[in-house]
Amino acid sequence: xxxxxxxxxxxxxxxxxxxxxxxxxxxxxxxxxxxxxxxxxxxxxxxxxxxxxxxxxxxxxxxxxxxxxxxxxxxxxxxxxxxxxxxxxxxxxxxxxxxxxxxxxxxxxxxxxxxxxxxxxxxxxxxxxxxxxxxxxxxxxxxxxxxxxxxxxxxxxxxxxxxxxxxxxxxxxxxxxxxxxxxxxxxxxxxxxxxxxxxxxxxxxxxxxxxxxxxxxxxxxxxxxxxxxxxxxxxxxxxxxxxxxxxxxxxxxxxxxxxxxxxxxxxxxxxxxxxxxxxxxxxxxxxxxxxxxxxxxxxxxxxxxxxxxxxxxxxxxxxxxxxxxxx
Amino acid sequence: xxxxxxxxxxxxxxxxxxxxxxxxxxxxxxxxxxxxxxxxxxxxxxxxxxxxxxxxxxxxxxxxxxxxxxxxxxxxxxxxxxxxxxxxxxxxxxxxxxxxxxxxxxxxxxxxxxxxxxxxxxxxxxxxxxxxxxxxxxxxxxxxxxxxxxxxxxxxxxxxxxxxxxxxxxxxxxxxxxxxxxxxxxxxxxxxxxxxxxxxxxxxxxxxxxxxxxxxxxxxxxxxxxxxxxxxxxxxxxxxxxxxxxxxxxxxxxxxxxxxxxxxxxxxxxxxxxxxxxxxxxxxxxxxxxxxxxxxxxxxxxxxxxxxxxxxxxxxxxxxxxxxxxx
Numbered sequence: 001x002x003x004x005x006x007x008x009x010x011x012x013x014x015x016x017x018x019x020x021x022x023x024x025x026x027x028x029x030x031x032x033x034x035x036x037x038x039x040x041x042x043x044x045x046x047x048x049x050x051x052x053x054x055x056x057x058x059x060x061x062x063x064x065x066x067x068x069x070x071x072x073x074x075x076x077x078x079x080x081x082x083x084x085x086x087x088x089x090x091x092x093x094x095x096x097x098x099x100x101x102x103x104x105x106x107x108x109x110x111x112x113x114x115x116x117x118x119x120x121x122x123x124x125x126x127x128x129x130x131x132x133x134x135x136x137x138x139x140x141x142x143x144x145x146x147x148x149x150x151x152x153x154x155x156x157x158x159x160x161x162x163x164x165x166x167x168x169x170x171x172x173x174x175x176x177x178x179x180x181x182x183x184x185x186x187x188x189x190x191x192x193x194x195x196x197x198x199x200x201x202x203x204x205x206x207x208x209x210x211x212x213x214x215x216x217x218x219x220x221x222x223x224x225x226x227x228x229x230x231x232x233x234x235x236x237x238x239x240x241x242x243x244x245x246x247x248x249x250x251x252x253x254x255x256x257x258x259x260x261x262x263x264x265x266x267x268x269x270x271x272x273x274x275x276x277x278x279x280x281x282x283x284x285x286x287x288x289x290x291x292x293x294x295x296x297x298x299x300x301x302x303x304x305x306x307x308x309x310x311x312x313x314x315x316x317x318x319x320x321x322x323x324x325x326x327x
Numbered sequence: 328x329x330x331x332x333x334x335x336x337x338x339x340x341x342x343x344x345x346x347x348x349x350x351x352x353x354x355x356x357x358x359x360x361x362x363x364x365x366x367x368x369x370x371x372x373x374x375x376x377x378x379x380x381x382x383x384x385x386x387x388x389x390x391x392x393x394x395x396x397x398x399x400x401x402x403x404x405x406x407x408x409x410x411x412x413x414x415x416x417x418x419x420x421x422x423x424x425x426x427x428x429x430x431x432x433x434x435x436x437x438x439x440x441x442x443x444x445x446x447x448x449x450x451x452x453x454x455x456x457x458x459x460x461x462x463x464x465x466x467x468x469x470x471x472x473x474x475x476x477x478x479x480x481x482x483x484x485x486x487x488x489x490x491x492x493x494x495x496x497x498x499x500x501x502x503x504x505x506x507x508x509x510x511x512x513x514x515x516x517x518x519x520x521x522x523x524x525x526x527x528x529x530x531x532x533x534x535x536x537x538x539x540x541x542x543x544x545x546x547x548x549x550x551x552x553x554x555x556x557x558x559x560x561x562x563x564x565x566x567x568x569x570x571x572x573x574x575x576x577x578x579x580x581x582x583x584x585x586x587x588x589x590x591x592x593x594x595x596x597x598x599x600x601x602x603x604x605x606x607x608x609x610x611x612x613x614x615x616x617x618x619x620x621x622x623x624x625x626x627x628x629x630x631x632x633x634x635x636x637x638x639x640x641x642x643x644x645x646x647x648x649x650x651x652x653x654x
Contacts, residue, residue: 046392055403060382065373065640072652076382080407082653257642269645305639312632313392315584318596325399326409 023198023207026176027092027253027303030167036146040139041164043311044157049136050129051122053078054323058115058161062090064306067257068168073265078123085231086265089258091306092251094166095210101247101263103216104237108162113154126154132321133157138314170254170303178300186300193297196290201282210251211301219245219263222283225276229264256299270295350525350534353503354419354580354630357494363473367466368491370638371484376463377456378449380405381650385442385488389417391633394584395495400592405450412558413592416585418633419578421493422537428574428590430543431564435489440481453481459648460484465641497581497630505627513627520624523617528609537578538628546572546590549610552603556591583626597622 048057061075068091075083099111115121177185206212234243261273278284375384388402395418402410426438442448504512533539561570588600605611
């Protein structure tokens with residue numbers, strides 16, 4: 001072993017040790033993916049025929065050109081219905097302990113079934129959506145290949161969508177490169193922001209691979225969160241008063257892209273969002289300089305967006321049930 | 328020159344001769360494309376921030392996963408407004424003599440400006456859309472690269488969108504392969520359908536590269552077209568009574584994907600559409616066998632869809648004017 005190799009191994013060991021000590025871990029690209037199921041799920045994700053109107057797809061509100069969100073305070077649903085809560089990003093959502101702000105779906109598959117049948121979102125039903133997919137010859141073939149003959153149902157449809165969503169992770173952010181040993185990947189200011197992020201307590205909730213998504217926390221621990229939004233969080237699921245305003249901690253991955261912020265989507269700048277979090281969760285006023293550094297750090301969490309060809313959807317035929325956009 | 332080469336040249340010459348005699352020409356992939364402008368236009372095409380709501384992009388109604396249409400009778404616009412006419416496909420629209428059913432836009436660039444400022448579609452204005460794009464740092468950089476400094480305006484925005492749209496052609500359909508000399512590319516039945524298509528007179532209007540798009544014709548030459556749609560066609564532009572119900576002949580390229588049919592979008596099957604055309608334009612009742620053959624031919628006009636990575640849009644910042652989805 002020459003000196004260069006020894007030094008290299010030494011450096012790598014140090015990196016691994018330091019990484020092991022960090023409360024945030026780098027994103028690994030998805031593994032154990034069924035590629036045929038993923039491709040089918042990608043089509044379904046982009047297919048507005050899963051909605052009553054034939055106009056709204058998963059991608060409408062979880063837009064993969066826009067950080068996996070719609071960048072609106074709350075979403076637009078069937079007949080321009082105004083949604084009750086900010087649409088969380090689909091990116092890295094496989095790392096969440098549960099889905100939706102209140103965790104009412106245990107996994108991506110269960111989540112995928114929600115909006116399809118929500119009258120204010122895609123406004124279809126699982127039965128209708130299934131009958132549409134069953135009457136599209138291209139899907140019939142593809143489902144047979146992936147799931148076997150006559151296996152088109154809500155279960156297989158949402159399984160395929162979830163398989164695609166598992167691939168929607170964003171590795172290779174500057175911060176992950178830093179975690180993996182490239183000490184030049186982030187600037188001194190960004191690193192100072194990370195130190196502040198840890199020392200101020202932000203990391204107590206925003207940690208792990210997704211820098212969030214791993215626990216429920218009360219929105220407004222120290223000070224009440226000012227909002228006109230009516231969501232009560234986990235309490236709506238558990239019916240426990242103590243769970244009122246408990247929300248799943250959102251991921252901070254790609255936070256630069258997933259504005260506006262918080263479950264009410266009322267905060268449009270990252271600067272404001274950091275200050276509000278400091279005040280209501282940590283009882284702390286960040287100075288302008290501190291805020292600046294933390295924001296700089298947060299921007300290092302933007303990773304490589306999933307890259308794939310826009311899918312081509314199999315066409316409907318005369319027998320396919322028609323969308324009802326204006327009924 | 329050996330016998331094989333001589334035969335090959337003979338076959339190619341025959342193909343070229345036969346192709347030259349056909350009233351339909353194969354699609355050539357786009358040429359003379361400014362790639363940087365095309366990439367910028369692709370982003371703008373997918374960007375819902377050109378709409379008032381932040382929810383509707385060019386791709387919403389001219390969906391490139393769905394044959395460049397929305398597959399709805401008429402489109403859904405701002406606040407779920409019901410559009411007055413079927414959204415024509417953007418695919419191969421560069422071959423049209425003019426844009427919109429009534430030809431009121433002379434080219435793709437002029438067309439692109441229409442929906443942005445239409446209160447029932449994207450409901451923005453050119454001034455607002457420009458101010459939004461100007462306040463997105465990623466766009467500012469990209470426009471400078473493509474158009475020069477301080478050149479973000481309705482003209483450059485629509486130029487970029489049009490440059491992208493010029494690339495949205497669909498070469499390599501089975502019929503084009505046949506036109507280019509591969510006599511096995513279409514079946515005997517499909518060829519018989521093509522002969523019927525020519526001999527019955529369909530080709531009188533549906534000809535050229537786009538199998539349509541090259542002239543205006545009265546909808547209902549022989550018999551009145553039954554519709555509740557109020558569009559009067561070219562007469563709305565020229566104010567000539569003789570232009571009433573004159574519409575631009577739609578392309579038949581990818582017609583299997585661009586259902587529902589006609590300017591009212593009321594016909595959902597290609598079979599029905601062929602029969603209606605026979606009756607009202609040609610005064611002819613196709614037999615079931617004839618209809619079947621023509622439909623089989625029409626399906627050979629489906630070409631290779633444009634393939635590209637889903638674009639990633641540059642994020643808004645705190646200063647970017649916000650969408651107003653519910654105002």
